[in-house]
Amino acid sequence: MKIPLDNSNLLMSSLTAVLQVVTASRACGKTGLQSRIFGGNSFAPGEFPWQATLTYKGKPFCAGSLISDRWILTASHCFDRTATEDKRDPKLWQVHLGVSRMGYTPPESSAVTMVPSRIVTHKSYTKYTNGFDIALVELPAPVNFTRFISPICLPENTHRFSLRRTCYATGLENVPEGVPLESKRSLQKVGQILIGWRTCNCIYNTHKRPDLTNPTNSSMLCITESDGKKGPCQGDSGGAVVCEEDGVWFLAGIISFSQGCYLINSPTILSSASYYQDWIKQWTDNQVSFTPQTMAVVDDGDSDHCNDLLSNHTAGCGISQVKDPTSGVPGTWPWHVDLLRDGKRACSGVLISTSWVITAAECFYGHDTTDLPEDWTAIVGGGSPAMRDIAVQRISVHGSYISPGKGFNMALVLLAQPVALGQYSHAVCLPDSSHPMPYGSLCWHIIGNSSLSDDQIGTPHGDRLELLGPNKCNCIYSHPNSSDRAESVMEGMICASRDGQNSSQCLNDLGGPLVCNENGTWFLVGVYNYGGRCKEGTDFIPPRVFSQLTTQEEWIDKETREMFLRHAIHTPPLKPDTERCSSDDPRGCGRSVASPGPEPIGEATDKMWPWQVSLQQFEYHSCSGVLISETWILTAAHCVPSYTPLSEYTVILGRKQQNMPSPREVLRQIKRVVPHPDYKVKTGENDVALVELNFGVTFRDYILPICLTPDQALPPNNTCWVIGWGRVYPSGKSML
Ligand SMILES: *[C@@H]1O[C@H](CO)[C@@H](O)[C@H](O)[C@H]1NC(C)=O
Ligand SMILES: *[C@@H]1O[C@H](CO)[C@@H](O)[C@H](O)[C@H]1NC(C)=O
Ligand SMILES: *[C@@H]1O[C@H](CO)[C@@H](O)[C@H](O)[C@H]1NC(C)=O
Ligand SMILES: *[C@@H]1O[C@H](CO)[C@@H](O)[C@H](O)[C@H]1NC(C)=O
Ligand SMILES: *[C@@H]1O[C@H](CO)[C@@H](O)[C@H](O)[C@H]1NC(C)=O
Ligand SMILES: *[C@@H]1O[C@H](CO)[C@@H](O)[C@H](O)[C@H]1NC(C)=O
Ligand SMILES: *[C@@H]1O[C@H](CO)[C@@H](O)[C@H](O)[C@H]1NC(C)=O
Ligand SMILES: *[C@@H]1O[C@H](CO)[C@@H](O)[C@H](O)[C@H]1NC(C)=O
8 A cells, every 4th residue: 555645744743632532433434533534644543443454474465444343345356366376365364453554563552453264356356457346354253343443334325425525545655665565654544536437437538548448337436636646556455435424434435446656637446335235235144234325415426527627737648848849948858767877877768657767678787787776866857947866766677688689678667756747757658559650750769968977967859760661671781881780670679760861970878768749749659779879980870779669568567557558649551661672783693702612512701602591599500591582581391390489580691600690690580481382291302491581681792692493403414512501620610
């Protein structure tokens, strides 16, 4: 339960004055305090006597509400099974009642702790987003009611809460970075506006997020807060949202989920208590009572209109107040974040929510880097009046990252405090997987301001780039003049070049975002991966390659549970990416620039067999093949059996010596294998297969196709050559 609240160090000194013993009563919904609503955010002992804190294996996890002397009502998802644990085992849980804080020894004298005897989850519950997020926890013996322990009133199913007014959510205060969950934490309360499910849908639908369109129905309620600064967070699940009616507190809902913590225009979704009257009765054998409503609610205020509840100042994501991207004024790129390692600017990053930043994995992984959060600081609003340092709480490098050339060069950084979004600090929108940006779009690569000295962060600037399709990009990369490594752009990467501009500018910034504007909204399309850096002695700088965001929705969602995801405003047709690398190559097939000598066997000289390719599995040469066109090679069918996943292979072109990669090589992945239709595994008949590369190659002295013989056999007595990486020397070197 985390509710980070402003002024949480409430006036504890004045508390004693208000704390007056009220007679313990069996009636529900009565606070143990005389003052009915207590100012501030802390939770005075007895203020919400139905509050139950649950601990799983000794750590606070979820909350609940006491609804009778035997039963706690909470959320079903608290007991979700994981790969390794069955959380529905009651013996692993404890219920703490009569507490206003956790982790203190000795516990408060009012505290009662019990191991539950039974956990009942709703049988229709599957996932917290699919409703039925309600559960009952049975106590082994009736608990004695005191001023600090008494039940909340349950609403009958005809109960109508008056909406758009303040109700209260409760939970444990947020713990600072690195502090264990079980350490000292106070219970907090936070006022939130109760809204109906139609209004809640109206707010969520402004996000245009397909998986969160109309997320609620009549079995749910929501709470919201317009400034997006307070509210329930992870760990608050199962806790109560209570509303007062004529001096009696009712349980309106059970905290289920939200799109993230304290996000603007993202209400927290509750399971409606009144909706589940029959279910609760059934499982508690009528041991709990429902309290009739005394207050008449004429119009509860649930409608499809929500404009008045939407925060208009900083709504949604991807909005920059500066309309001219070239202006260079602060606030042009409000989602840009500078990441400092040991106080020195090291990387750029981009805000995707109030607390999460995406950057490159390279910043934290590899030579001379560190992924200890304490070594890092984030600066938001660089160069603006709202510039601010924020400590880093957690760094999560993409699990599939090995090196930039292999992709997944991304990491997520959790900030220790959420950023107050505004004119100078704002989150960018993430595109969902069905949201490609068309090739040819003009986008901007945002680069940190490193022109100033290390301890002075300036305004970032944007480089205008054109998006390129992978075919075109790979052709440029495999061009002989290309200065960069012979990388191939793979699945999950997107290229952009400074088309028509001078590309000799030296890029020296990791993790910078590539953003594209779609009808006024900025989307994060990529995070800088490699390329586009200048090299001495060359002026042919290939395009910049970015890790593509559309393929990472699941990873980001899993790691953060919060982001601003938006689907396409409109999906423009993709500009076809049909570039051919070598269409104008005049050389044709079979024209090597070097001829073999007279010796019948020997090491190949440079450029002698430019059509020879090495088929590799796990970085080891497994077979040879021969290049027959820009995108096809010919090899033996047994080298590429159908049971081996294509992702296991790499094709290396332009290689001379195994185990000695050279910069002239070009790597490709396999897109498709076409074995001979009459290939017989047993006899090896027709042992030949065509292999299509994922992208074409640019022909050059080292990489050229062989000619295929016409149908007739070659004239007899021709000298032919068998080419391969045989072991021709005692040294064991494999030479072509
Ligand atoms: C509410 O929505 C959930 C999730 O889509 C669904 O499982 C449930 O049946 C719905 N309930 C009602 C009353 O429509
Ligand atoms: C409730 O109070 C009675 C009488 O004081 C006591 O015997 C009993 O143990 C108490 N029950 C619990 C669960 O503390
Ligand atoms: C919306 O903007 C207007 C004018 O700038 C302002 O007065 C109003 O308070 C804003 N509403 C919200 C919910 O922020
Ligand atoms: C770097 O920041 C300073 C101060 O904000 C600004 O004057 C300068 O133009 C920036 N440099 C670049 C290259 O944007
Ligand atoms: C490649 O480099 C050669 C020699 O430096 C030069 O003549 C040629 O124009 C370059 N080609 C391109 C496309 O830049
Ligand atoms: C590109 O920039 C470099 C260095 O700033 C300069 O020497 C070169 O003349 C420029 N080339 C063009 C075509 O503008
Ligand atoms: C772009 O925005 C304008 C103004 O908000 C709107 O009228 C138009 O329909 C939008 N275009 C698309 C394709 O969404
Ligand atoms: C092929 O060459 C061999 C030896 O060099 C010779 O004996 C034979 O007659 C030749 N055959 C033809 C068809 O030229």
